[in-house]
Amino acid sequence: MAVATPMADTLIARGFGDADDGAGFRGAEFLLVVLAVVHLALLVSALHALANDWLTGWQRVALFLGVGMWLGQVSNSFAHELIHRGKRGLFRLGAAVYVSLLFGHHVSAHRLVHHVHVATDSDPNSARLGESFWRFFPRAWLGAFRAGLVAERKRADRTGRINPYVIWIGGAGLCLTLVLVLFGVRAMVDYLALCAYAQMQLMLSDYVQHYGLRRRCADGRTEPIGPRHSWDAPHPLSSLAMVNAPRHSDHHLNPARVYPALRLGPDDRPMLPYSLPVMGALAMVPPVWRRVMDRRVARMMAVEERQAATVLH
Template sequence: MPIWRYAMATLPPLALLLAGALWGGWWAALALLWLTLIAAGLDQLLTPPRQTTRHSDAADPLSVVLAVGHLSLLVLATRAFGDPTRSTGETITLLLASGSFLGQISHPNAHELIHRAPRALRRLGATVYVSMLFGHHVSAHRLVHHAHVGTPEDPNTPRPGESFWAFLPRAWIGSFRAGLAAERRRDARRRGVNPYVWYVSGSVFTTALALWIGGLAGLADFLALAALAHLQSLLSDYIQHYGLSRRRLPDGRWEPVAPHHSWNAPQGFTSYLMVNAPAHSDHHMHPDTPYDALTVPGGAPVLPWSMPIMAMLATTPRHWRRIMDKRAARAMEHAAPLNPRPANDPQT
């Protein structure tokens, strides 16, 4: 898939936000419009990413540009939040637009980076998460979520019928603890400092930097921005695994991860905007595959609407369950049996 489509979806809102943080005015409002109404409209006009396994050499550079742009945006936005000459409307618009960017682009991009093989890319992705005060997600996602997705052992897999608002604190606290426990188990087999030291100290440094750059007003808005990023990151986990679970094998192990254990949302524009994170089944089956080479496997469950729209629905539990519970039950019913009998078995 030509990487330029990902660039055309992700770079304009970044440029608009940087302009809004520097000069105020309507730039941030245009970025918010791009990330909401324009994205929803273009989803209806553009085709989803083609099914291909080819990886572009430009994919990693684009991820680096987005990560560096994210870090620059946090500095400039925090300074703007603390600027007393900015109007309340400008500040709120910049906060909401930046929060949307962090949730829809920075999070999936950092998620991509922490899965890449080069150590420099993994560290850059971790830096993005630490800058959002969400560093523990690096360990919890790679060591816990991918190993135990779809089971009660994964804090980031929703429980049957669980609302997002019940899932939110359980997943945040549970993933922090589970990631720390996983890293402590690794400590016995390696040398060096536990990465949680970096996550916590980095978050403290980032918070102090926000206070220095933007004062108390800048710090308050920066913390609100981080909260928006956490909210959207956990919404992604909730949406992409709701109602889908792995079954126990006769020997007591969990069945292997399969296409029906993740929801997918192959849309015409938001798939590019979210660096193909909505192709989630393939990612869980092949976590080292770069984003531009992910596909939606045959038989994988597909969400009725794009990820941003599903995120809005997930915040209203009654509507969410009415839309999703039956779909999730059908997805699990269509899963292959654990021990299918041969076609010539007389007991079939």
């Protein structure tokens, strides 16, 4: 599947069309709930298998990589969708998925920092032009943790509510303790490795989807978020597997829009040359990544400059 999906995406030039205006999406939220249940069952089952001696070395590696890819690409995508839903139960379910990946702070940092400051230097998760993924990963992880904590402290001071970082950190500690008690030390090490692998894939998505794009600043004011501040990917199969997460610019323009309704829009938006999973693989090899992407960033920024000049005149 890891090979077949990108190959099929490459063969199909453009994904499915945009949904009709006003179309209903019965079952969309139910699917997210089902995926969350599958996530928790898969994670527990994988840890149980890895904790025992049923598998050969190669089988352990295959299980680890397969489950890790699901956690990083599918679980992240539907959990991201859940934390943007207005219903409290759905939001909490998405937060629980992130906590189970030891990544609870992402719930705060994504909504309160990334969506506010995307495509600016104030957003740790908006990669800079020329920055390799291996430099971006630790900088963005720590930066998002700190920025999310600052944002939540301000909100807690304003509202008097508990800072959710207590839940994010406490929940991570509880998950680690449960794995240790139920499955032992080896499973806890495997759990930490699976979570790190999943988090790396999430950060790869952020790196790819915002690499090099910046909002203009004038007179101390930053321009509003627009369709040219995220990289989209029109490839259909990976979009299905990732609940339309590759239609990223529309998500930033309309964060509350349900995933089946996300739109690709016109072709003048920044478009990735390959599907999101393929671009993530390229990003892990910085010279190849820069050869593919830097000229595309320059082209998009030149378009932005020409449009700005036209407005001024």
